[in-house]
Amino acid sequence: WPQGVIFLEESAAAPYTARVASRPAVFIDRDGTLTEEVGYVNHPLRLKLLPRSAQAIRRLNQAGIAAVVVTNQAGVARGYFSEEVLASVNAALLGQLKEANAHLDGIYVCPHHPWEGVPPFRADCECRKPRPGLLRRAADELGLDLACAAMVGDKPSDLATGRALGLPGVLVLTGYGLGEWEYRRAALQPPPDHVAADLLDAVEWVIPRLSVSP
Numbered sequence: 001w002p003q004g005v006i007f008l009e010e011s012a013a014a015p016y017t018a019r020v021a022s023r024p025a026v027f028i029d030r031d032g033t034l035t036e037e038v039g040y041v042n043h044p045l046r047l048k049l050l051p052r053s054a055q056a057i058r059r060l061n062q063a064g065i066a067a068v069v070v071t072n073q074a075g076v077a078r079g080y081f082s083e084e085v086l087a088s089v090n091a092a093l094l095g096q097l098k099e100a101n102a103h104l105d106g107i108y109v110c111p112h113h114p115w116e117g118v119p120p121f122r123a124d125c126e127c128r129k130p131r132p133g134l135l136r137r138a139a140d141e142l143g144l145d146l147a148c149a150a151m152v153g154d155k156p157s158d159l160a161t162g163r164a165l166g167l168p169g170v171l172v173l174t175g176y177g178l179g180e181w182e183y184r185r186a187a188l189q190p191p192p193d194h195v196a197a198d199l200l201d202a203v204e205w206v207i208p209r210l211s212v213s214p
Contacts (some may be wrong), residue, residue: 022145023066024210025105026203027135027162029153030071032175033199035093037154042081044092050174054100056200063207066105066144069093070134070161073109077117086111106142108134130160135167150206152199156180156188168193168209170202 031037034057036048060067075081081089090107097103110127126133139146151162154175162169171177171192180188181195196202 022143022148023064024148025066025068025139025142025144025146025150026060026206026210027068027070027138027149027151027167028199029129029155029158029175030069030093030107032154032177033152033158033172034069037175040075040080041089042075042085044085044088047089047092047096049093049096049100050198052198052200054097054102056198056203057097057102057104058100059200059203059207061102065207065210066142067103068105068138068142068144069107070129070138071107071109072129072157073111074113074116074128076111077113077121077123079117083111106138108138110134130157130164132161132164135161135165148210150210152196152202152206153177154180156190159188159190159192163190168206170194170196170205172196172198172202174198 028034031041034050034053036050038046041047057067073086076083076086086109094104110125110129112121112123112125112128114124116122138144146165150168150170151158152170152172153159154172154177159169159171169190169192171181173181173195194205196205
């Protein structure tokens with residue numbers, strides 16, 4: 001698939017260990033799940049962590065589970081913001097988490113849109129959720145075990161992304177999640193394996209199911 005925009009933080013695992021041993025992982029949507037849903041985030045100051053999000057990421061760090069953000073950012077393709085602005089926004093995300101003693105193992109971004117914008121960002125790619133290209137790429141590059149992973153998000157497309165690889169999906173009631181669950185639950189395809197108040201509740205549900213000691 002076309003090259004995506006990727007931001008990686010150093011993993012807590014030693015590089016050699018990370019290569020030879022697959023790690024469990026939680027894939028996390030960004031806007032509405034980890035951070036506040038404010039529409040297109042076209043400035044770093046618009047990005048704000050949701051309450052308890054840093055605690056959720058820290059919990060994954062402590063459990064030895066990779067925390068990987070997978071996010072569609074078609075604002076690049078639509079011309080709403082540049083790659084440089086996107087990089088600054090994600091740098092702000094990493095900075096806010098670092099202040100809370102939490103870190104992500106990776107941020108994987110799809111900047112494409114199938115019919116808007118101009119090439120290379122107008123593209124029918126494999127990385128735009130609900131296609132699972134970002135998850136596959138993260139697993140390959142970070143040494144993650146897709147048989148021991150889960151997907152957390154606030155939209156049906158997040159659940160479908162995980163389900164494409166056989167991952168359990170958790171719908172959070174932040175962002176668009178509350179409306180999806182209260183008014184559209186009968187139409188949710190695939191249905192969530194669990195519904196959580198927020199990312200921390202989702203993480204606490206996922207951890208024991210990934211067979212990892214906290």
